Amino acid sequence: MTRIRVAIVDDHPALREGTAALLAREPDIEVVATLGSLAEIRALIDGADPPDVVVQDIRLGDESGLRMLSGDRAAGGRPAGSRPAIILWTAYDYPQYAAFAYRAGAAGFVVKTAPTAELVESIRRVAAGGSHFSSRPDLGTLPLSSREREVLEHIVNGRSNDEIGGDWASPPEPWRRT
């Protein structure tokens, strides 16, 4: 079994190392990097051997980690093997962040004080092409059709794109955010 290659980005060294140690206990997860800035994570992603999943804080010093979600780096619901999936890992479990993370293409949104098991579970899910939002995006603020809303409910509840797509005759592509 190939292990899921994970990078952890947080500007608090003890927190990222501690979390890396907890994740390293999982047999199917390999922490390939613990980084402290956007520049480092960009270099890693653009490098020869990018990770499968990036777990990153929103606030990285003076920088906003949300920038990682813009453009082609957005990786939510990506087909396995392309760009890394990004899980926003934050102290602020505000629905506004979750909504933005969803719209901007994050694969997951996990609150830092959530049990480690939840982080592990979300890593597995997004590595498999799914998504995981531990704080519900504020759906009221999203300009969504009823069907989009339904899809989002599924995503929030942790179902993968393929599972959701299977519910309808239409292919899952429209729900992927690339």
Added chain:
Amino acid sequence: MRRFRLDHLWLGLAVSLLALGVAAWWSIAPDSRFPGNDSAMLALWLSTGGLAICWWRLSSATGALDARFMAYIALASTAPLSMDPLVGASGPATAFALLASGLAALPLGWALAGRLVDPNRRRRARPLLLLAAAGGVLLGLAIGAGADGLGFRFGRWLLVSASVGVPTLLAALESIRGHQRGASPAQQRLVEAMTLLTIGLIPTLAGLSLLPTSWPQLLLPLLAAVGTAALLARFAVQPLARLASSATMQRDRVVEATEAERTRLASVLHDGPLADITLLVQLLDDRQEVDGAAIARSIAHELRAIGSELRLPILDDLGTGPALEWLVGRLAQRSGAVVRLEHTTVVRPPPPVELATYRVAQEALVNALKHGAAPITVRYRATLDGVALSVDDSGPGLHPEATVRAEREGRLGLSSMRQRAEAIGARLTLGVRPGGGTHVGLEWTLRAA
């Protein structure tokens, strides 16, 4: 110190200037000059008096004794001059009036000069007072001796102008350099502006009343007026404007520093205790200490809330719209009031505008919850053209006096909103909606660079 109501001052000033205008027209218009001359002089005298009263009130509010002293000298010297036509321009009557007021001016002026705090000024004030009084007495004697030629009139005008203008100008220049106790620098400047304005009018009025009204002869008083206006601009208005802008800058710096400090604290909380607590949560989870982990989580929750009160990370990361969502949700939950929010963001404005808009909305919302009534509606719209914010409540509406009262009681909510708006060059409107209820509006327009 009793607060001086600036609106009274401006009202007095406006009435005086209006009267001056009427008087000037009256005395200069060729047809009406002779029949209206006495009335014109009365109006001039009244308006000068009105100005002086305004000025006196202001200078007593600021404790600017020097200005009061000079006002006194000016009034004492010009009162007889202005009375000149009123007493029928008969030599002996005018002479008597001049002598009487010149002498009456002395003891009071002397006493006032004695109250000057600065010994240097006190030393200088008394000779100046003597000079002014001597000018008045000399004039009285000259008129009494029957002098009435054009040369005499010019001389009279020059003497009066100099005896009033020179010491006053000196005093004004000196007080521009010095400090007056108990007054803010801006108030001091205002006093000086009023001083120069009032004093500057006197030679003009004197010239108008004393000289024949043919144009070449009117030129001199006109030049005097222009010169005074230039001096006024140079020594009073400019420093006042500079001071006002530096006061604004200082105020803005205070706000900036406060914001910077809040941001710093929030970031220290996030990077320090909040991160440590997160580690602790992980540790306790790992040891399966459920109760300990629950406590640690609730501490994390509180720290997060404190951090967000200081500086909402949503504002920086996502903009004013989502930040308002958070704020409205939080305030509505806390107060139980119905707060509606409509927001659209086509493009995010610059960060200072986002911050100012958020803080104005925050202040307006807190006010609406405290003084107004639900439902409250918040609208925010950020487009390519700019930003529009409105907060409307359904309460009785802002009382017109509320701003003044609030500031007097040390509540700075309304003025802080005004400051935020000014700092970004936005327009803030406070008012009552047609159907009742307070309306707070903020409009910021993107200017083409």
